[in-house]
Amino acid sequence: MTPEAPHIDWAGLSPIVALTAGGIVVLAAGLFRGAWLRRYGVPLLTLLTLGATAGLSIWQWGEDKAIVSRALAVDDLAMFLNLLFCAGAIAAVVLALRDSSPEESGHGEWHALLISSVLGMTVLASAQNLVVVFLGFELLSIPLYVMCATNLRRSKSLESGLKYLIVGSVGSATLLYGLAMIYGATGATGFEQIATALSSQAGLIDDPLTLTGIGLIVVGFCFKVSAAPFHQWTPDVYEGAPTPVTAFMAVATKAAAFGAFVRLFDVALIDAATNWSPLLAAVAVASIVVGNVGALTQTSLKRLLAWSSIAQAGYMLAAVVVADREGVEALAFYLAVYLVMNLAAFAVIVARERETPFGDDIRSLAGLGASRPALAWPMTLAMLSLAGIPATAGFIGKFTLIGATVDGGYTWLGVAIVVGSMLSLYYYLRVVAAMWLSDVPVPAAREPVPAIAGGSPELDAAADPEDGAGQDAGPDRPVSQAEATAVAVLFGAATLFFGILPSPLFDLARDAGSALGLL
Amino acid sequence: MPLSLLIWLPAVSGLVAVLWPARWAPRVVLAGSVITLVLAIGYVASFDRGAEGLQWVTDETWIAELGIHYKLGLDGLNLFLVLVTALLFAAALLHANLREWERPRLFFFMFALAESAVLGAFLAQDLALFVAFFDLMLIPFYFLIGAWGRGERVRATTKLVIYTLVGSLFMLAGAIATGVIAAEGGGELTFVLSDLAQVQLAEGTQQWIFLCFALAFLVKMPLFPVHGWMPDGYRAMPLPVLAVFSAVLSKVAAYGFLRVVLPLYPDASVHFQELMLLLAVAAILYGSVMAFTQTDLRLILGFSSMAQLGFIVLGIFALRPEGAQGALLQMVNHALVVVPLFFVVGALAARAGGSEDIRDMGGMAARAPLLAATFLIAALANLAMPGFANFVGEFYILLGVFESKLAIAIVASTGVVLASVYMLRAFIATMHNRAGSRAESRELSLGEGVAIVPLVVCVLALALYPQLPLARSEKSIDASVRTAQAVQR
């Protein structure tokens, strides 16, 4: 007698299957010798994989089921976030087409790592179990640690990889310890069982184990979403990582972490809300203040966006604190908006890094309004949107966030968002001013790229300036950045579009928001 | 004819200008604004003065999820403000056509966008839409001042934008809270003004929301003590931009009190009445004194505007129909007067070697009777000489305040006297007195004349027939003030 095989819901698993298969194929394709295949075939395969994943996620839209022993949820929130991850990863692939980082680390490896990071995010976004939360986080983070360090010739990149690894692992370990405490207190790892245990057993909510667990989990999550006071790594890692990686990391990691955040806190730990909501509210306010103040004096655009992302994490945390359907809806909407406006900004940074010798310094944008309107407008829209000016998606996003906080009885958090936005005006407008109101600066001398000890001649050849890629391209040799410009224009237009007609995005966010079954 | 046409026509002309060769941009945008003006005149001509409520209503659902409607409408409150906006933008664009600008396409596109945003703010009948247009107004001005201004333009722009956006963000929070809290009783989330006016918010809620809105509006006007951006901003702005900024944007803020604050937050309006009246009086006195001590003509006009806006706020917060009527008339008057005054400043500066300091001027009237006459008419209108519509406006305002707060009215009356002192000082110092070292007397050129004289004719026409706006606005004003007045009793 053969034992009955467990039922496998292949349809529900299909995005994950597609990513896994795609990752393997891409890794294998990277082994072929043809330069063309490696340089263009691998990104193409990656795009196909991501496109297929997005398509499968759309196919599964409207489903509401739990698969793999109820460890993974296939619902609209997970599928919505899947679409965000794919969008972020596709943008990263396009931006990296002529970047030096896949060149130096191997195209197959770079893209396979990207796909496995997306896989981790997909797993995390549908996690319904403590084990899966941890697994998803690690599967997302470990490839990212490597990707940060893929610019092997820049010590900054390696340094950021190591820093991210250390800080990220501390975050993971803290999170894990917290998860262990929750398991200890409730005796369950599934979210539903935890929620049942917390609501049925008297006194469990105020049990020291539960409280320690919640505290440690909050700390771990703060590391991951870069919320104050565990944010210090963010500017360094954002600045050091290759810019396409930074772009992907900034938008997709945040979406994944917040997806897990709402599932864990607003579903599993919802009965302990009286214990964690003051803590999270304090973290939200701290992030808003620290992020906005930190950004005021930055001159590097990537660092500026890093600090701004800390502040934005604070805004989004406010929606988690509210813990109702409207909060999740506002969060989902804002995550999408956040992706759109940040990708527009990062695409411009990528293009300017290659066009000017200033790297990601704010000087690289000087006079852009006159010389490159196709880049200046997306950046302007992105900055105005991040600041929350009307007719941009950011305005509608902030509108819904503030509306959700007021409706949920946290008016003061709404006020904190408003005050944070005021501070942020200063630095966002500084970027706009640099583009439209200032003159073009004189370029400085270029720094030579040092050789790697023990590096292969092949790698050295790859970094040759003749290649046209990398940060070596000076203004004396204009390189058309068509693909970066296209990404910038696309997402800039989306920022404007969703600012004027947000209804389509709202429909998606509403479906995602109602997936958790909150009131 | 939908009102959307009126709003978006300038912006569309701006877009057309961007696509056409650069030398056509000024003409295209000017043509767009003139057509807008003709449309606006058409609306005024066919306005049904007997009807109550909004006319030509456009009501589309914009963002259903948030209850935000794209609702536009004309009534007595905004009818003439829209007309004046269209007129003054056309005049300012005409003035801007007189000289060359760097990157003209972007300049005129931004100018056109500004007109669309201002018209949108005046016509919006949905709170969220109003907030959106109110903030949107600032974007084109940011570029106009920052890229085409003079002197410390970037610093001045940043200061201006941060001041006003901080106010706007408070207003945003207040607006969201109004909608969300009004819907808490089980009603559907909506931001349509007429629906919100049906819901009575708790008095404590009204009070903090009132303060949010008041801050936004006072900064925009600007009124003492939140006018910190004004001196730098006025100095840095290009002249045609400054003219519409001073004439129209401050009116959007004053209009916001009548359209939004009084009907939606009547209890708070009564609660803070004295505070607002005191602020208004402070603005009148401070503005007058500062206008008297400044030597830069722009700042003289800037501080005189502050005093005038003090009067307007005074009229609104008399919470009497007479006061509000006067305030509305005064908004139209001040806008009509201040633009030709700024153009005269431009003309004077052109004759004084580019300086706008009255110490460098003098004796300008000698060979320029037309220039002197237009300046004199505008100056007399600004100081509310009897016979001008400004006199009627201030008279109504003070009448309203006398009925409610006698002491404040008496102090405010001194502002009328001070106005004649500083306006005549500016006139005498520039047109008469001993000629300045670099000043030469020259008659208005044709271009300057075309920009200035029609506006002065409008001022004179309004002086002869102030009933034109008053008769049409009466019913709407009553409706706006009614709730607050009822609370007060």
Place this chain on the structure above:
Amino acid sequence: MDIGWYLAVSALVFCTGAGGVLVRRNPLVILLCLELMLNAANLALVAFARMHGSGDGQIFALIVMVVAACEVTIGLGVIVAIHRRRLPVDVDELRELRG
């Protein structure tokens, strides 16, 4: 034996690891300390699994071990890459990015 003892040991190990990450400068030692933190959690998980009499915690611990191995491998890889660039193998000297 009372579960409290297991938890005490686990907490001690966790704090040792956390303290090590904060004060030690050699990235290799920091990686070691990270391992300590993860294994402290493992100890707690296994102890809890025994307490609740369910296998979940043990499975969790097994998965953590795999993940920990991955993390260390990656960490060593990055350190080797840094070494090849002749950067100082001392986290306090890594200050090109002002933190």
